[in-house]
Amino acid sequence: MVQTIEADQKQQLADWNKRCGKLWLKYFAIVLLPLVLLVFPFIQVLYYFLDVARPLISGEFVYGQPGYYEYQAAKDQSLIILAILFVLIAAVFYLSNRWCKKAVRTLDPPPVGDTSRWNRWVLGKAQDS
DSSP: OHHHHHHHHHHHHHHHHHHHHHHHHHHIIIIIHHHHHHHHHHHHHHHHHHHHHHHHHHTSSOTTSTTHHHHHHHHHHHHHHHHHHHHHHHHHHHHHHHHHHHHHHHHOSOTTTTOOTTHHHHHOOOOOO
8 A cells, every 4th residue: 555655656746747847848938048039139239239339439430420320320220129129038038937937836846745856946945955
């Protein structure tokens, strides 16, 4: 009788570990992948903005010189794109954070105490290894 209970608990723990693994894959697809896909262009546009704004700030181009208006327009466009990407990153972060908290709450604690490798992540414990 004791062996069947242990086997049942091991099966429940294995099922729970499988659900945690699926949740990690969903977390990667829903949270990490969109953030990486938005942060990468944000960094590129930020570098472009800095490259375009540097001559304007240093005084290489002043009002009326040839190329001033092109640099000014490029600076303005890159600033608009940076603002849009920043808002998108903030929205993805906010929505994914809400999704993650809801998904972890629906997962419930492990069925057999603290023997799971996912326990620290799910329950938010600060365990020393």
